[in-house]
Amino acid sequence: MELRIKDLESELSKIKTSQEDFNKTELEKYKQLYLEELKVRRSLSNKLNKTNERLAEVSTKLLVEKQQSRSLFTTLTTRPVMEPPCVGNLNNSLDHNRKLIPRENLVISSSNPRTSNNSLENYLSKDNRKPIEEEPSNPTL
The missing domain is CATH 1.20.5 (Single alpha-helices involved in coiled-coils or other helix-helix interfaces)
Known part of the structure; x- marks a missing residue:
């Protein structure tokens, strides 16, 4: 044991x-x-x-x-927002070379204010061009 x-x-x-x-x-x-x-x-x-x-x-x-x-x-x-050059005679080479003109520098003095439609009509008539007629609003297909 x-x-x-x-x-x-x-x-x-x-x-x-x-x-x-x-x-x-x-x-x-x-x-x-x-x-x-x-x-x-x-x-x-x-x-x-x-x-x-x-x-x-x-x-x-x-x-x-x-x-x-x-x-x-x-x-x-x-x-300031820049405007495109003024629209003028396309044969004038000075207009082709213009840069954008700032609004604040553009001053147009005129003793005879005209509406923009009259100015466009005068421009087109001086340039011996006719305005383009509008097409009918609902042309048929």
């Missing part, structure tokens, strides 16, 4: 030792995995920080470009 007890104690000791070795091995394995995970987390965190910095830079650039675009658009829409 004592022998049996000693045998069982010896076997228990071996099992404890074996279990401790297994636990140490498992602990080392988990430590190694934890350290690898920690390295990966730090690396990913650094990448995320760099990406966030780059995103902030690009967002700032985009915001500046939008503001400049709005400013340019506002500047363009607040400029």
Whole structure:
């Protein structure tokens, strides 16, 4: 009976030792995995920080470009409207070379104001051209 007890104690000791070795091995394995995970987390965190910095830079650039675009658009829409060159004799080479004339600089003085229809009729009659007649409003097919 004592022998049996000693045998069982010896076997228990071996099992404890074996279990401790297994636990140490498992602990080392988990430590190694934890350290690898920690390295990966730090690396990913650094990448995320760099990406966030780059995103902030690009967002700032985009915001500046939008503001400049709005400013340019506002500047363009607040400029005076340009009119096409005056209609005149097509044989006159000076009229062909004219640039657009701003409204505020165009001054026409006339002692005899005329309506635009009269001016067009006078222009066409001086140029020996006839006005184009309008087509019927309901053409038949």
